[in-house]
Amino acid sequence: MSFSDAIRRIRDGGEDSNPPADPPDVAVGGEPATEPPLSVTEVCRRVNKALLLIEGGPEIRVEGEIGSCSLPGHWYFTLKDEEGSQLSCAFFSPRYRADSETPTPQVGMKVVAHGRPELYAKGGRLSFIASRLREAGLGDLHQRFERLKADLRDRGWFEPTLRLELPDFARRIMVITSGDGAARRDVEETARRLWPGLELLLIPVPVQGPAATPKIARAVRLARASAAAMRVDAIILTRGGGSLEDLWCFNEEAVAAAIFESRAEAVAAHLAGGPPPVPLVAAIGHESDSSIAEFVADHRASTPTQAAMVLVPDAAEQGDYLNSRQERLRLLAQRGVERARGRIEVAARHEILRRPARMLDPHRRRLDDAGNGLIASMVRAMEVRRAHLAGLESRLGAVAPARSVAEASHRIEVAGGRLARGIEALIKRRITRIDHLAGQLRIVGPDSVLSRGYALVLDEAGKPIRDAGAMAVEDRIRATFARGSVVARVETVDPGEKVESNP
Incomplete structure (x- = not known):
């Protein structure tokens, strides 16, 4: 029901x-x-x-x-x-x-x-x-959402390695949203509060209904293509919260394709010598909402306010940071000047400044002694190396590697000849053995037995008959001789005695 x-x-x-x-x-x-x-x-x-x-x-x-x-x-x-x-x-x-x-x-x-x-x-x-x-x-919309999400993931559209990095200090931001929506007001109020000198450029588009999809896709492509020329540092695609039906235009493949393809075109243009590509931040709905456009974008923000916060630095925080760094630099410079002044005063009272020549004499003597010692050490090292080289030369002459190589080659040739003769003898013995076994097989084979006057008797089923007692009068049998065969009918049966075969 x-x-x-x-x-x-x-x-x-x-x-x-x-x-x-x-x-x-x-x-x-x-x-x-x-x-x-x-x-x-x-x-x-x-x-x-x-x-x-x-x-x-x-x-x-x-x-x-x-x-x-x-x-x-x-x-x-x-x-x-x-x-x-x-x-x-x-x-x-x-x-x-x-x-x-x-x-x-x-x-x-x-x-x-x-x-x-x-x-x-x-x-x-x-x-x-x-x-x-x-x-x-x-539901139907969620099924379409999950199918498209899985399809785009398989195509690699959600790969984190494709996403562009966000700028550290954005000075001009392009916003794609409704001209009179709450999302626009949230972005503007947040940006003005954090950084009053920031410039926002608006591309107004409808953000709900079937007619909004192509307009959003066209706006994304236009924003990417003109961002570098307009010196835009980042793009925000956003709208406020709503039901899945209200947000559905951001789950269409056309919008996802516009985000993905415009980024690829911007990256390709940059590799060819063009300006750097501009990242796109998507903030669709509330924190619990998710859309295909957010998965494809370079960065996802939970709300329009959050999208502005990730791009716009806080002027108050930056001012406090600069003031703290300025005070730290002042203190460091003051301490450095005081330490330098103290070192100069100490150095001015040092013996080396009052009698510099007297302070250099011990160093000259140590330098002369070190030079003489270095020359003597080099002469001794050369003599040791020369003696070691002479010893190696005499040992190499005693080893005579050419003679050892000749002897090893002769041993290899002798062993190779013996191996060839052994293999040839083994093959001959195997051939003789095979001929002998073939002759024995011909002697005990069925053809040899039949040629000596024996016959092979089969019943109607084609099975060999070994016992006359298994036959009955009027049974048909087939007798095969060395040449030809006959079909006969049993007239009498004499079981006889069992003939023992030789083992």
Whole structure:
């Protein structure tokens, strides 16, 4: 049963949709009834009693897509269908905790709810009290969203390595959003508050409805293409919150393609010598919302305000930072000057400044001694190396490598000849053995036996006959000789004695 059917049943008063001939509160003659009016509680009680008659039983099944949900504690959510009807539902915690197969409701999930409608008397609201919940699949928009998301991920459009880095200090930002939307005001107020001298350029586009998709895609391509010429440091694509249907234009492949392809074109132009590409920040909806455009963009911000905050530096913080650095530099310079002044005063009293020649004499003597020692060490090292080289030369002459190589070559030739002769003898022995075995096989083979006057006797099934007792009179047999065969019929059977074969 759909929501429209359920609501129609409630409106018509249960199974019987025809109103009674005489309403209970109106007399037959058309005058008001004399019965006292009902209280609100009694009316709610009677409505609830009438609701129990839907589908002829206490519970009905309703299938629809979850439009909104609140999960802490008891679950409260709405179900909607393709006709636009909505039904408020409640699923109390003792019920769903007792059922381990109950799925957690999510926006866009398609479910089948078991329960009954009930009128909440104190709030005057009609709700569907669920006793059981089962998943029936995602809604159409969510299915399209997940399919496109998986497709673009397989194409590599979400790769982090493709994303452009954000500028440290953006001085001019281009904003693509609705000209009169709250997102524009949030970005402008945040940017002006953080950095009053920042310049914002607006490209107004519709941000909702089927007609918005091509205009958003065209604006993205235009912004990327003209950003360098207009000295734009970053681009913001944004809009405020809304339902999945409201945000759907940012989930279309045309918008994702505009973001991805315009970035690729800008990067290619930069590699060819053009200006650096400009990053795009996407901030669609609230923090809990996600869109295909945000996955493809260079950076995702949870809200329009957050998009401005990630691009615009805080002037107050920057001022405090500069002041602190200025004070630190002043203190460092002051300390450096004081330390330098102290060192100069100490150096002025040092012996080397008062008698410089006297201080250099010991160093000259050490330098002369070191030079003489270096020359002597080099002479000794050369003599040692010369002696070592002579020893190596004498040892090399004693080893005589040419003679050792000749002897090894001779041994290899002798061993090769012996190996060839051994292999040839082995092959001859194997050939002789094979000829001998072939002769023995011809002697004991069936053809040899038949040539000596024996015959091979087969029964009608073609099996050899070894025992005459297995045959009966009138059985047909086939006898095969060394040349030809005959078919005969058994006239008599003599079992005889068993002939023992030699082992």
